[in-house]
Amino acid sequence: MERLNGDLHDLRLDAGLPSARGIRDRIGKDAQGFWIVNHQAVLDAFQKADLPLLGRLDLIVRALAEIARHDDDAVADRFKELWKLAVSETVAQAHANLRDDDTEPGEEADDNTPGDATLESLKALIINAAQSLWDDKDALRVFLGVVRRSEGFARMADALEEHRPANATFYGVQSHEFEVARSPARRELVAVRHCLEEHRLKRRWSFTELEQQTRVSADRWIRWYTHSELPDRDALVAFSNAAHLQLEDHTLLLGLWSAAHEALERQRRFNSLPSDIGFDEAWAMRPPAVPPLWALAGVGGDPLSAHGPDLATGSAPAFTIAGPAGSGRSTALTTIARSLLTSDTRLLLVAPRPSPLRELAEQPSVLACLVQNDIERQTLEEVLDTATRDDPVVVVMDDAEVLADCGASPVLRQLLQHGSSEGAALVAAANEREIDHPMKWLSELTNARRGLLLAPQTYASGKLIGSASATSLAGVSSSPGRGWLHLGDGRLTAVTVPR
DSSP states (O other), X not given: OHXXXXXXXXXXXXXXXXXXXXXXXXXXXXXXXXXXXXXXXXHHHXXXXXXXXXXXXXXHHHHHHHHHTOOHHHHHHHHHHHHHHHHHHHHHHHXXXXXOTTSOTTOOOOTTSTTOHHHHHXXXXXXXXXXXXXXXXXXXXXXXXXXXXXXXXXXXXXXXXXXXXXOOGGGTOOOOTTOOOSSTTHHHHXXXXXXXXXXXXXXXXXXXXXXXXXXXXXXXXXXXXXXXXXXXXXXXXXXXXXXXXXXXXXXXXXXXXXXXXXXXXXXHHHHTSOSOOOHHXXXXXSOSSXXXXXXXXXXXXXXXXXXXXXXTSSSSSEEEEEOOTTSSHHHHHHHHHHHHHHTTOEEEEXXXXXXXXXXXXXXXXXXXXXXXXXXXXXXXXXXXXXXXXXXXXXXXXXXXXXXXXOXXXXXXXXXXXXXXXXXXXXXXXXXXXXTOXXXXXXXXXXXXXXXXXXXXXXXXXXXXXTOGGGGGGTTOOOXXXXXXXXXXXXXXXXXXXXX
16 A cells, blocks of 8 residues: 555656646546546545545546656556555455554554655645745755755655646645736636636547647647646637637637737736836827826836826716825826926815825915815815816815715716816826715716726726726736826726826
């Protein structure tokens, strides 16, 4: 039994330490769509002291042999003989009712036996540590050098140096095989992978067979799976042709690929943005002839240029800046205010909390700067009554969530619904989690379907600025002062906010 268990672990090392679910997937499903061997049964074959069923062992061994590119028939025959030998030893020992000669009464069993929980936990730690260090080759080399000092783990260290393992499912640790890391294309990559897996498993293709069918190397397919990368479009077309996908399935697969590719391109453009840019430099990049109510929101694109909304157009006279605390909301709002003042646009500043916006209070075109936690209806009406199309007024409001229930709420709602015809507009910055409240005037901001999103926190954040493309950005790390701009045209632009 010990030799069977040890050889089974060695075969798994030769196969590159695949996870239990990876072996389960390689074995496949039956005609009714059920797993032939579920991942828990695979775990039991490695963990439990009981002999596995011969048929189950045969399937596991053949799957590992195929991954390792061994002769699966020869490997299966060898394990069959080991299984028979283990059965004979078990029967003989049970019949004689003998205790291991090396274990005295009351003495614990040898902690180095293959099935020992302590040893298995140590193996799990080694495997998971190697997985975590995989991208730092120097650290991985040093770590595996330490592991090799124990002769019993030298073979494992050699395997870990050549193959990135899944987390140690075999040793009772939850596996995260094929888990896609946080990225702007996480949801799209997962969707592409699931679509491919559905059709691959339906045909029970191994990666070797996938290579034969598509003429794309198995190594490339495995890399795309294990490194959370997007396959080449040509490879997906070859897969679709080899699998004889119906038109709707073919269209879906390529549509998912396009969505993932677009999201990855957005992140590439985001990463290439300048980390910092001054207002004067950014203002010089504006289009040659901008309308009077054009506002500078950020710098981005290729070539680098200034971008921002025309507050006199659109479905609603508003622009939203959304993001959590510390994401640069107030800086972005102040930049927009400065650009409007440069065009001599009249502004009403609202800053119920300390904000750099208050520093603009003395500028000639600023009508007033309100700093209280409430705005009276009459106060706002008096200012907006002076607005005309030829001489508009823009309300620039920081921490708008503080004023969600202010006395001027009906006036703000009216502005968002009819301000365009009256020469009024609103630019508001708020915490993204507090904007979309159906019973408050803030919810009307989303009707403008444009805005600047900074460090989005949820998959629903994109709807605050009218962009479905922003759903994959949730949770992706971003630097303060960089964000995603949507101007109502369906395009999501990565921008740096000027300072």
